[in-house]
Amino acid sequence: MSDRKQVILDTATELFNREGYQAVGVDKIITTAGVSKLTLYRHFPSKEALIQSVLEQRKSQFLTDLNAALAQQDSPKAQLQAFFAYYENWFQSDDFRGCMFMNSVLEFGEKSQALLAINRGLREELIALLSQILRHWLKRKPAQRIAYTCNMLIDGAIMSQVTWGKESEYSPADIAWSTAKNLLATEGVAI
Incomplete structure (x- = not known):
């Protein structure tokens, strides 16, 4: 990947994350990245193509980081x-x-x-990752169902964290983890 393309991706990622997709125009990305409009459109034929590339890059980095964090653990319980x-x-x-x-x-x-x-692709990969961990205790169908539910818990935790921020007396991620443990207990799995 060319240096300019990466600068555009990094700039767009930061701006989209901070301000939103529709609020950030191509002109702002060009100005902030210090590239010409021609350079941007040479690498990304449309704003939607740029957003797709930003999300694909973010997805790849996120899954790499998450898998690295899980790989450091020595048991399925610790991975979960x-x-x-x-x-x-x-x-x-x-x-x-x-x-x-x-x-x-x-x-x-x-x-x-x-x-x-x-x-959908990201969610499917997260569900597959969780299912793989849960298969240490559960058969395929229950593992997939609980993995799907854990993904929903995390999505809810993300929205709760956005809504309440760091000042909340409750940790949405900790609540999601407690709920996941309770759900597993209903399947006879003590975590």
Whole structure:
């Protein structure tokens, strides 16, 4: 990837994360990145193509970081707990402003099937990752159902963190983890 293309992606990622997709125009990205309009459109034929590239890059980095955090754990229980702890750490970071994937769906809805597909792809990978961990205790169908539910818990935790911020007396990620443990207990799995 060319240096200018990466500068455009990094600039767009920061601006979209901070201000939203529709609020940030191409001119602002060009000015902030210090590139020409021709350079931007040479690498990205449309703003939607730029958003897709931003999300694909973010997805790749996110999954790499999450998998690295899980790989450091020595047991399935520790991996499952680390999954939720990863989100807690993200929630406390300075650049947390909600989920760029969820925000893209909220801003564009069904107007962009490509953005929906990226979101679905990420969710499918997270569910598969969680299912793999849960298969240490459960058969395939219950593991998939609980993985799907854990993904919903995390999505809810993200929205709660955005809504309440760091000043909340409750940690949405910790509540999601407690709820996941309770759900597993109903399946006979003590965590």
